[in-house]
Amino acid sequence: MHGNTATVQFPHCRAxxxxxxxxxASRRPQFSRLQAASVPSRxxxxxxxxxxxxxxxxAGLEAQREALACGRGGLRRNxxxxxPLECWIGRVEGLEQVPLPxxxxxxxxxxxxxxxxxxxxxxxxxxxxxxxxxxxAQRVAVIVGTSTSSIGETEAAxxxxxxxxxxxxxxxxxxxxxxxxxxxxxxxxxxxxxCLTVATACSSSxxxxxLAARMLQAGLADAAVVGGVDTLCGSVLxxxxxxxxxxxxxxxxxxxxxxxxxxxxxxxxxxxxxDAPQARAWLAGYGESSDAHHMSAPHPQGLGAQRAMAHxxxxxxxxxxxxxxxNLHGTATPANDxxxxxxxxxxxxxxxxxxxxxxxxxxxxGAAGIVESVFALLALEDGLLPGTLNSHRPDPACGPQxxxxxxxxxxxxxxNNAFGFGGNNCSLVFARA
Amino acid sequence: MNATPSFTAGVEGIGLWATQxxxxxxxxxxxxxxxxxxxxxxxAPSLLPPNERRRAPDTVLVALEAAQAACIDAGRDPxxxxxxxxxxxxxxxxxxxxxxxxxxxxxxxxxxxxxNSVHNAAAGYWTIGTGAMEPATALSAGPAGFAMGLLxxxxxxxxxxxxxxxxxYDGPSPEPLHxxxxxxxxxxxxxxxxxxxxxxxxxxxxxEDGETATRANPAAPGNAMAPMLALFDALAQGAGNAxxxxxxxxxxxxxxDRG
Numbered sequence: 001m002h003g004n005t006a007t008v009q010f011p012h013c014r015a016x017x018x019x020x021x022x023x024x025a026s027r028r029p030q031f032s033r034l035q036a037a038s039v040p041s042r043x044x045x046x047x048x049x050x051x052x053x054x055x056x057x058x059a060g061l062e063a064q065r066e067a068l069a070c071g072r073g074g075l076r077r078n079x080x081x082x083x084p085l086e087c088w089i090g091r092v093e094g095l096e097q098v099p100l101p102x103x104x105x106x107x108x109x110x111x112x113x114x115x116x117x118x119x120x121x122x123x124x125x126x127x128x129x130x131x132x133x134x135x136x137a138q139r140v141a142v143i144v145g146t147s148t149s150s151i152g153e154t155e156a157a158x159x160x161x162x163x164x165x166x167x168x169x170x171x172x173x174x175x176x177x178x179x180x181x182x183x184x185x186x187x188x189x190x191x192x193x194x195c196l197t198v199a200t201a202c203s204s205s206x207x208x209x210x211l212a213a214r215m216l217q218a219g220l221a222d223a224a225v226v227g228g229v230d231t232l233c234g235s236v237l238x239x240x241x242x243x244x245x246x247x248x249x250x251x252x253x254x255x256x257x258x259x260x261x262x263x264x265x266x267x268x269x270x271x272x273x274x275d276a277p278q279a280r281a282w283l284a285g286y287g288e289s290s291d292a293h294h295m296s297a298p299h300p301q302g303l304g305a306q307r308a309m310a311h312x313x314x315x316x317x318x319x320x321x322x323x324x325x326x327n328l329h330g331t332a333t334p335a336n337d338x339x340x341x342x343x344x345x346x347x348x349x350x351x352x353x354x355x356x357x358x359x360x361x362x363x364x365x366g367a368a369g370i371v372e373s374v375f376a377l378l379a380l381e382d383g384l385l386p387g388t389l390n391s392h393r394p395d396p397a398c399g400p401q402x403x404x405x406x407x408x409x410x411x412x413x414x415x416n417n418a419f420g421f422g423g424n425n426c427s428l429v430f431a432r433a
Numbered sequence: 434m435n436a437t438p439s440f441t442a443g444v445e446g447i448g449l450w451a452t453q454x455x456x457x458x459x460x461x462x463x464x465x466x467x468x469x470x471x472x473x474x475x476x477a478p479s480l481l482p483p484n485e486r487r488r489a490p491d492t493v494l495v496a497l498e499a500a501q502a503a504c505i506d507a508g509r510d511p512x513x514x515x516x517x518x519x520x521x522x523x524x525x526x527x528x529x530x531x532x533x534x535x536x537x538x539x540x541x542x543x544x545x546x547x548x549n550s551v552h553n554a555a556a557g558y559w560t561i562g563t564g565a566m567e568p569a570t571a572l573s574a575g576p577a578g579f580a581m582g583l584l585x586x587x588x589x590x591x592x593x594x595x596x597x598x599x600x601x602y603d604g605p606s607p608e609p610l611h612x613x614x615x616x617x618x619x620x621x622x623x624x625x626x627x628x629x630x631x632x633x634x635x636x637x638x639x640x641e642d643g644e645t646a647t648r649a650n651p652a653a654p655g656n657a658m659a660p661m662l663a664l665f666d667a668l669a670q671g672a673g674n675a676x677x678x679x680x681x682x683x684x685x686x687x688x689x690d691r692g
Contacts, residue, residue, distance in 0.1 A: 040593060041593070043592075138683070147552070151528070154528065154610075154613075155535050155536070157532075157609070157613075158532040158536040158609075159536045161609060164608060164609060165608070165609045165612060166609050166612050166613060171612055171613055172613075173612075173613045176610070176613040176614050177521065177522060177573065177575065177614060178521075178522070178523060178573035179521070179573040179574050179575045179578070182573075183575065186680075192681070192682075192683075194581060194640070194679070195574060195577070195581070195680055196572050196573070196574040196577075196578075196581040196582075196585075197572060197573045197574060198570060198571070198572050199551070199552030199553060199571050199572065199573055200552070200553040200556070200569075200570060200571050201551045201552075207570060211570065211585055211588070214588035214589060214592045215584065215585070215588050217588075218440070218587065218588040218591040218592070219438045220438075220584055220587075220640070234535040234539055235531055235535065235550070238535060238539040238540065238542045239542055239544075239547035239548075240547075241540070241542070242542045242543065242547055243544045243547065243548065244544075288568035288570075289566050289567070289568060290556075290557075290560035290565055290567060290568065290569045291560070291561075291566070292512075292560045292563070292564045292566050293561060294561065295548045295549070295557050295558070295561070296544075296548040303566070304566060307566060420551075420553070421551045421553070421557065422553040422556055422557025422558075422569075423557060423560060423561065424553055424556070424557065424569060
């Protein structure tokens with residue numbers, strides 16, 4: 001029926017598209033499309049010259065390392081804003097006390113303060129400066145992700161309207177835009193290459209690796225600052241609350257008793273280069289897909305997730321058994337975790353060590369991709385595979401790949417999953433240098 | 434300093450919707466022959482079922498309308514295309530609604546408005562409506578947005594995608610957001626890029642130093658995505674050059690010809 005409709009309405013289509021007009025999900029042949037989809041071929045790995053993350057666990061890699069190793073979580077009772085909701089958050093300490101330097105003061109926002117702090121950890125700013133020197137500033141791209149950018153500033157302005165208009169101090173035009181983050185990072189680093197902000201909700205700062213890889217391989221740039229920053233704000237706290245996805249306890253990913261997520265904030269960055277003098281690790285593959293199912297609920301069989309993971313493996317030229325650690329999206333909502341566990345069990349052997357680190361940091365939304373990529377890189381560097389903090393009672397619906405306890409093990413390849421609203425999926429494969 | 438290489442792509446399909454020119458055919462007739470079209474208030478993409486069409490944000494509707502038209506023009510099944518959705522601001526009516534609710538009764542925030550507030554709302558509705566499991570990206574880059582989306586589309590093709598859908602769109606900003614995020618009217622433009630083959634419009638793309646001249650386009654005066662219309666004007670003529678802003682002091686040079 002849909003084929004006929006399409007033929008009548010679009011007579012010059014070379015092949016009548018079967019799925020052209022709206023059709024209920026139940027009538028779409030999604031399995032056949034998953035299997036029929038062409039699998040991408042292997043790509044040349046890209047060097048990761050530097051990386052860093054700043055989360056509720058602290059600023060920089062040492063703080064992340066120490067907290068992951070000791071099982072020290074970063075969640076606290078929600079103390080963000082007036083009359084806070086009853087829940088737990090991963091809040092970055094002290095952002096209120098440290099303003100941006102005077103030269104950047106017109107960019108003031110919580111998000112940019114966190115971006116600024118994150119950029120200056122672990123010698124990341126020096127690594128970018130060296131890349132600018134090596135390649136020329138116009139050959140260094142900035143590709144960063146965020147879900148809410150500096151919307152906290154917009155929210156604040158609405159509480160202080162004067163005669164229906166923003167008060168003078170809150171009208172810095174460039175802060176109230178999704179791309180404020182990209183602009184700020186370009187300004188803060190001095191990079192003058194292509195600059196864009198990816199905003200695909202919770203997959204944003206995983207997608208940036210895929211966009212950067214393509215841009216570098218196409219020769220549009222020689223290096224790219226990738227990463228992401230998202231900060232706590234009313235929109236996400238009350239928005240996820242409205243969707244009834246927030247737990248009143250610290251989140252327990254994959255636990256049989258899990259009842260929702262804990263929100264967090266974070267910033268992190270990586271420097272990707274096609275030819276770097278020294279690689280700290282490698283981006284070996286990336287895979288992206290769409291669920292084509294629902295705006296805020298995952299595909300029940302996790303077909304989109306499977307496709308993203310399978311394509312990341314294919315681009316890395318690896319079999320599933322070669323992955324030693326998988327950092328799961330694992331938000332701790334009942335639906336997301338069981339769907340992801342099912343997708344993982346469909347692709348990976350029982351021996352895989354997979355875990356969610358959201359119990360440490362909370363769900364940092366548009367920053368989750370970079371933070372958890374950094375955690376996967378630390379697992380490669382340190383040979384310590386994180387467990388799943390706060391989770392104790394395994395869900396029988398989740399397979400043996402899901403691990404609650406940490407394991408010391410040297411692995412050669414690690415994967416990171418990030419899945420966002422709109423059914424937007426991204427998986428990344430990293431390789432030890 | 435290394436020069437950025439230039440790239441060539443074939444333009445397989447074009448779609449456009451603006452309040453003042455509610456189709457690509459109307460826009461082209463207007464810009465090349467001076468035939469002023471009848472304005473239309475709101476697009477109605479057949480991709481969405483009627484109840485979702487009523488509820489969907491206007492920016493989603495205009496993006497889907499343009500995208501659908503470009504795929505029809507290209508004769509491509511949209512389910513087979515990776516897509517790149519570019520918007521400067523996303524849906525400012527929703528941002529306004531969320532911020533007003535947060536300022537007065539935050540616990541009454543609407544869950545539907547919240548999930549529609551994500552910058553990838555149009556990309557999400559598109560992939561759901563077409564059944565596309567191909568990658569979809571949503572990005573923002575100020576005035577350079579469409580140029581950055583075009584670079585990503587080119588990079589997707591270079592990485593092996595036979596054809597790619599690129600969509601640019603923005604909507605009006607209500608007060609007080611208009612102070613800080615100026616945009617007016619509804620505008621969506623979409624292109625399907627494929628191989629550069631004989632008989633098809635070819636686009637040669639390179640990045641260089643320079644500035645673009647700001648010229649108001651009567652089809653979408655004040656719309657934040659209006660810089661992309663320089664390319665659509667060149668496409669309406671079937672040949673010539675267009676410059677798109679590509680960041681401070683940088684432009685995307687687009688040279689069109691018939692293969």
